[in-house]
Amino acid sequence: MADALTAPVAATPARADGALRETAALVAVWGTAALIAGVFLWILGELVWNGVGALSWEYLTSAPREAGRAGGIAPILVSTLAILGVCLAATVPIAFGSAVFLAEYTSDAGRFGRVVRTSLDVLAGVPSIVFGLFGNAFFCRTLGLGFSILSGGLTLACMALPLVIRSTEEGLRAVPREYRMGAAALALSRTTTLFRLLLPAAVPGLTAGLVLGIGRALAETAALIFTSGYVDRMPSSLLDSGRALSIHVYDLSMNVAGGDRNAYASALVLVGLLLLVNGVAGALSALWRRRLAAP
Amino acid sequence: MTKPAQKPVLEFGTVKPGARPWAPLEERPKCCEPRPFVRTEGLSVFYGSRAAIREVSLSVNRGCITALVGPSGCGKTSFLCALNRMTDLIPGAKVYGRVELSGEDILDAGADVVALRRRVGMIFQKPNPFPLSVRRNLELPLREHGVRDRSAIEEKVERALRDVGLWEEVKDRLDAPAQALSGGQQQRLCIARALALDPEALLFDEPCSALDPLAAGVVEDRIASLRGRYSVVIVTHNLAQARRIADWVALFWMIDGAGRLVEYGSSKAVFEAATHPITAAYISGIRG
Amino acid sequence: MxxxxxxxxxxxxxxxxxxxxxxxxxxxxxxxxxxxxxxxxxVGPVRFFSDPSWHPASGFFNMVPMLAGTVLVSAGALLLAAPLGVLSAIFLQFYAPPALRSYWRNLIGLLAGIPSVVYGFWGLVSLVPLINRLHPPGQSLLAGILVLALMVLPTIALLSDAALESVPAHYLRSAAALGLSRWGTVSGVVLPAARGGILTGVALAAARAVGETMAVLMVCGNVVRMPEGLFDPVRTLTANIALEMAYAGSAHRSALFVSGLALLAIVALGAGFSEAARRKVVANG
Missing domain, CATH: 1.20.5 (Single alpha-helices involved in coiled-coils or other helix-helix interfaces)
Structure with a gap:
């Protein structure tokens, strides 16, 4: 729209200095875009170029040897998914409950709603390493969970919460007000209105929130170092320490001489997982929207 | 547009060829003797510190169609919303005074809002079918209010759809999304949805103003056909519409920054022998 | 019922x-x-600034070099990322061919989604050797600034994009009616109207930069010393926690929590400032 409005204007002859400025701006803007795209391709290309050779079915299904220099990442994948599972199990109910509360029961001026919203803003700004400190002090020590998948997952849940709540709340607020009025005029209970009308219509927002949360949890490293720990054996319970994929990348590249090759492969797997989550969620969301919308 | 071009334009509405557009009003209401259904006493609605309406006292008669007319922003919709407590949903809205339904004050904190809204349904300016199938739109409120029996539901669905003249149009696509219907069909579906709950009264908030003229005519006919069976209150900007369908007319006007009731009486009295100068000016198109 | x-x-x-x-x-x-x-x-709050060095095992707790590291890396990253991020948003809204726009949004979204450990790894294996050739050792303040700038750029780009998008269309129409050129419209009408949203984006990016751990930990060299130039290694507060938490004894551990508290305070202060700035911008229209 902006383009259609401004394009013919830009084509009108201007004074010489104006034309010069216009050209300079054009070069700067396109140059920036090219730079960003170039660096992106550089990162991705480097990961794929160096990582894809080490990647194999065996790499995904065998245990690491020699501190990760050889062998695969099977126990690490299991730990990563277990941490993610714990995180989601804690996040989803709390986030959906809070989001519904914020969107449906509080106004922007309400006091309790304001307290909750401010808390979430604070939580969203807390650096992940501080969450790591908190998780270590609270989950590992005070609750006695030790270095474990449970501690790590719960710490991640605290981090993901504000993201998921925000996005879910926005999804709910985007549901047209007419539905609520219509439902009230038909004397439907708020429970029915919520579960039959609002939540189904808000599914794209919910999915977006979940994807953000999963993305954050998968990508996180700093908060896990002192909560879920480094142990790269196959975990046998949620109370075992388990090494997440992101920590594996870190450890291989920083602490293990000659671990670069496998670090590339692990980083590629990590990025691949994130892309997969994004892609699947995008497809689901589109499908849902098509089902909901009028043909 | 696939319709044949020679289709008569004026096939809708109550205007018959040859009739004068504003036929003289017969002394309605016959079907509804003036027996009050809802009575308001000193009803005021505030949004924050601003009064939308102030001190409105009015009786809506049972079985009649009552039209609320007046320029925009003079509180007609606020008055309407107070009648079934939709004002509860508007943040910052406060309602004072009395609204009496069957002798009970529905503004009372202990009043049963759910029961009230079942008795007094509402239809909005913009058709608002839920994003469900046609059938589910009607089923959802029925089930919510305790109708579980399949055949009873089907019967009520069909009756409500027939009542608004939609049955023949949608009976083969009851499971299609309601939002695939045309605007006029959607609005009639919303009316059917309210009728399915067997209300005593229906409130209409400018039900035709978001529709094209043809669809508006059809919807208007359906509303007119409710006379005698339901008490109807309809907000409209369209004086001609009020003249066509209303038994009673209430004129709201903005006075001192708040909506006030200026004149209320039978349609004939208001349109042909208005007592208040504002009414006379408004009716004749001088003001407003 | x-x-x-x-x-x-x-x-x-x-x-x-x-x-x-x-x-x-x-x-x-x-x-x-x-x-x-x-x-x-x-230890008391003063000694965190006045002690001769950071040797917690021997009872010295000077955090100033790490504080300086955090501030320098973050400020440098923001200086670099803010103009690039805003230009990216301008590109998206006013210069990119329509067919390219959704791809560009996706690309920025992907950049935002790449884990910090992957950025750190990439910096370590490709950026640091390049800088090393320029000026050893390679793991340096400069490496940290570059990697961090890349990481916070998507935040600024996405929020600036949203801010530009919300500029009312009638501004654009009247700019066009006045015969403003494309860049004239952007610099004269759109950027001033969107500055509140852009500032919010930069503030969020600042919080993210201060709090970032893994990427800076992997490329900055982590020497506890005041850097004298772009090519000197630095250690940030966050990296310090990540490096020392594993073996910290009780007093040391407590000191690390103090630096965590300091991070919280910095982020909270920044949020307060940006909220105040946003209000002022909103109030001034």
Missing amino acids: PHPGRDRALLWTLRLFAVSSVAIVLLVVAFVSGESAPALAE
Whole structure:
């Protein structure tokens, strides 16, 4: 729209200095875009170029040897998914409950709603390493969970919460007000209105929130170092320490001489997982929207 | 547009060829003797510190169609919303005074809002079918209010759809999304949805103003056909519409920054022998 | 009439969930300050600035070099990322061919989604050797700034994009009616109108930069010393926690929590400032 409005204007002859400025701006803007795209391709290309050779079915299904220099990442994948599972199990109910509360029961001026919203803003700004400190002090020590998948997952849940709540709340607020009025005029209970009308219509927002949360949890490293720990054996319970994929990348590249090759492969797997989550969620969301919308 | 071009334009509405557009009003209401259904006493609605309406006292008669007319922003919709407590949903809205339904004050904190809204349904300016199938739109409120029996539901669905003249149009696509219907069909579906709950009264908030003229005519006919069976209150900007369908007319006007009731009486009295100068000016198109 | 009971139960359940978000914030603040209390009591706040060095095992707790590291890396990254991010948004809204736009949004979204450990790894294996060739050792303030700038760029780009998008269309129409050129419209009308949203984006990016751990940990060299130039290694507060937490004894551990508390304070201050700035911008129209 902006383009259609401004394009013919830009084509009108201007004074010489104006034309010069216009050209300079054009070069700067396109140059920036090219730079960003170039660096992106550089990162991705480097990961794929160096990582894809080490990647194999065996790499995904065998245990690491020699501190990760050889062998695969099977126990690490299991730990990563277990941490993610714990995180989601804690996040989803709390986030959906809070989001519904914020969107449906509080106004922007309400006091309790304001307290909750401010808390979430604070939580969203807390650096992940501080969450790591908190998780270590609270989950590992005070609750006695030790270095474990449970501690790590719960710490991640605290981090993901504000993201998921925000996005879910926005999804709910985007549901047209007419539905609520219509439902009230038909004397439907708020429970029915919520579960039959609002939540189904808000599914794209919910999915977006979940994807953000999963993305954050998968990508996180700093908060896990002192909560879920480094142990790269196959975990046998949620109370075992388990090494997440992101920590594996870190450890291989920083602490293990000659671990670069496998670090590339692990980083590629990590990025691949994130892309997969994004892609699947995008497809689901589109499908849902098509089902909901009028043909 | 696939319709044949020679289709008569004026096939809708109550205007018959040859009739004068504003036929003289017969002394309605016959079907509804003036027996009050809802009575308001000193009803005021505030949004924050601003009064939308102030001190409105009015009786809506049972079985009649009552039209609320007046320029925009003079509180007609606020008055309407107070009648079934939709004002509860508007943040910052406060309602004072009395609204009496069957002798009970529905503004009372202990009043049963759910029961009230079942008795007094509402239809909005913009058709608002839920994003469900046609059938589910009607089923959802029925089930919510305790109708579980399949055949009873089907019967009520069909009756409500027939009542608004939609049955023949949608009976083969009851499971299609309601939002695939045309605007006029959607609005009639919303009316059917309210009728399915067997209300005593229906409130209409400018039900035709978001529709094209043809669809508006059809919807208007359906509303007119409710006379005698339901008490109807309809907000409209369209004086001609009020003249066509209303038994009673209430004129709201903005006075001192708040909506006030200026004149209320039978349609004939208001349109042909208005007592208040504002009414006379408004009716004749001088003001407003 | 089953609703009122069911509705009340629902409301209380929802309230309970909402309260738990507040509880987590309180817990975070309580535990981080609780764990730092011993160090603050024994060492006192002054010695974190005045001690001769950072050797917690020997009882020296000078955090200034790490504080400086955090500030320098973050400021450098922002200086670099802010103009690039805004230009990216301008590209998207006013210069990119329509067919390219959705791809560009996706690309920025992907950049935002790449884990920090992957950025750090990439910096370590490709950027650091390049810088090393220019000026050893390679792991340096400069490497940190470059990697961090890349990481916060998507935040600024996405929020600036949203800010530009929300500029009312009639501004653009009247700019066009006045015969403004494309860049004239952008610099004269759009950027001033969107500056509140852009500032919010930069502030969020600043918070993210200050709090970032893994990427800076991997490329900055982590020497506890005041850097004298772009090519000197630095250690940030966050990297310090990540490096030393594993073997920290009790006083040391408490001191690390103090630096965590300091990070919280910096982020909270920044949020306060940006909120105040945003209000002022909004108030000034």
